[in-house]
Amino acid sequence: MPCPDDLRPILLSGHWFSQLPRALQDALLERANIHNLAAGQRLFSRGAPPCGLYAVISGAVRVGAVSREGKEALLTLVEAPYWFGEISLFDGQPRTHDAFAEGPTQVLQIGQTVLLALLGREPAYWRHMALLMSQKLRLAFIALEEMSLLPAAPRLARRLLMMAEGYGESGPRRVIHLAQEQLALMLALSRQTTNQILKDLEARGALRLTYGEIELLDLEKLRESARIG
Structure with a gap:
């Protein structure tokens, strides 16, 4: 299901998307699809192939990992208009964590192949993807420091x-x-x-x-x- 343009106000309420050039905003929306998830439904699994970039439109997504013994490590719980999934965009490696819907949830997805094609045609857009990832890296360092100290x-x-x-x-x-x-x-x-x-x-x-x-x-x-x- 293609992404309707009326989702733009939701995404514009977030810092990252609102700072993008209008041409990149349009390009992402044109290439996006919407997925409706039931409570507890898996969005992607740890070790799964890269599947692109996501944004939460409504509901929430739980990101973490579950050990073989069933013990869960919960990293974060994110709500609209949070974007995630960009790490695999850069390195092409499998997903590092599991992602599940926390209650009925709607997410926007831009697939890996179409997103890489867009970035290949417009390499200046890579900087905006890097800014998204650097924000997560900064928060991760803060969380590690607080956990230790x-x-x-x-x-x-x-x-x-x-x-x-x-x-x-x-x-x-x-x-x-x-x-x-x-x-x-x-x-x-x-x-x-x-x-x-x-x-x-x-x-x-x-x-x-x-x-x-x-x-x-x-x-x-x-x-x-x-x-x-």
Whole structure:
């Protein structure tokens, strides 16, 4: 199913797409297809061949890996208008992680072959793909540093702030669709520790916990919790 142009406003609400030249925006939309995924449906698997670039249009995508023993490592949970999948575009190597729909989800896809053909005709566009990947690399370094150096409570607060800002891709959001178990997996914390930190933040009026969601009530209090010393 071709990508309708009325999806452009959704994509323009994200930083990366909004900064692209109009000609590249048009070229991506012209070559894109829409996929509707059911809750839990796999988008791609770790080790799968490259399949192009994706953007979340609605719903959310869970990116992580599952060991042979069934233990899950959850890297991130992304919502609209987040773009992902660009690593395999550069190196042509298999997918590094699994991606599943978190609830009913709609994604836009530009296939690997057509995207490489476009970039071959317009090599200046590679810079924009590199900027997309460099943003992810910057966030990955920040996450690694925080995992090594920060206590659990400020690390959790910083991750909530990062998610509230759409990982730098979209404007601030006050409701994060994320279960406590998923947040614990993302931060390599126990569920009990995660629950206790969230309860403390709720008692301070920084957030409100509901089923499967975290509503951020006071970002300044959350920023205070994210500080060290």
